[in-house]
Amino acid sequence: MQQLIDGYARFRSNIFPQQSGLYEQLAKGQQPQALFICCSDSRVVPEVVMQCEPGTLFPCRSVGNLVPPSTEISSGIAATIEYAIRVLRIPDVIVCGHSDCGAMKGILESEKIEALPAVRSYLQHAGPSSKWLTHLLKGATSLSFEQKLRLLTEANVIAQLQNLRAHPAVDEALKNSTVQIHGWVYDIGTGGIQQFDQEQGSFRALLAEEQTSAIKPQDRKKIA
Ligand SMILES: [Zn+2]
Numbered sequence: 001m002q003q004l005i006d007g008y009a010r011f012r013s014n015i016f017p018q019q020s021g022l023y024e025q026l027a028k029g030q031q032p033q034a035l036f037i038c039c040s041d042s043r044v045v046p047e048v049v050m051q052c053e054p055g056t057l058f059p060c061r062s063v064g065n066l067v068p069p070s071t072e073i074s075s076g077i078a079a080t081i082e083y084a085i086r087v088l089r090i091p092d093v094i095v096c097g098h099s100d101c102g103a104m105k106g107i108l109e110s111e112k113i114e115a116l117p118a119v120r121s122y123l124q125h126a127g128p129s130s131k132w133l134t135h136l137l138k139g140a141t142s143l144s145f146e147q148k149l150r151l152l153t154e155a156n157v158i159a160q161l162q163n164l165r166a167h168p169a170v171d172e173a174l175k176n177s178t179v180q181i182h183g184w185v186y187d188i189g190t191g192g193i194q195q196f197d198q199e200q201g202s203f204r205a206l207l208a209e210e211q212t213s214a215i216k217p218q219d220r221k222k223i224a
Helices: 002-018 020-026 077-087 102-108 117-138 145-165 168-175 217-223
Strands: 034-038 057-061 092-098 180-186 193-197 202-205
Touching: 002 020, 034 077, 057 077, 077 092, 077 168, 092 145, 102 117, 102 145, 117 145, 145 168, 145 180, 145 193
Parallel strands: 034 057, 034 092, 092 180
Antiparallel strands: 180 193, 193 202
């Protein structure tokens, strides 16, 4: 706890005075660029990865970056989405999964979450495609646990994009072309982001230069 209070003291004495103009502006209102739906995992910090200042991202965190159906209003996710789209008129929504996700591991190893009824119940929102994939993966002996986890994490992002599209506020904004939605998977160990390509039906590196990073330097010379 002391580490947090010491950090706050540094914020008050150094950071805040340096950025007082920004905070003065933010005190009057917000105009975030994106609604960022990601897992509650402490290792996923979009403001650091995207290098954003306060006021840029409208965060929405939930276990396993799940987007329950709009009828499930008790989770608060539906309210966050509705406010972001209808009131703040945020133009982009990102659903971001991540590597080593405890929620995805819980789906793959359901016996480990038997004593966690709230988690078990909430993970139902991972959707029918995840259930189908989990069933399929349990029989896939040629795949390692890490490979299964990766596939499930990607399938879950696609399932949550479908749930997101079905929210009335998002559906309306998509029809009016006032919002775009994106599916990402963030790798904690490498810092890399893969994005879902709707047309190709697969994930690829978010940065164009990283899409070719598999090519070795000597091969690049040959191509050139
Ligand atoms: Zn997670």
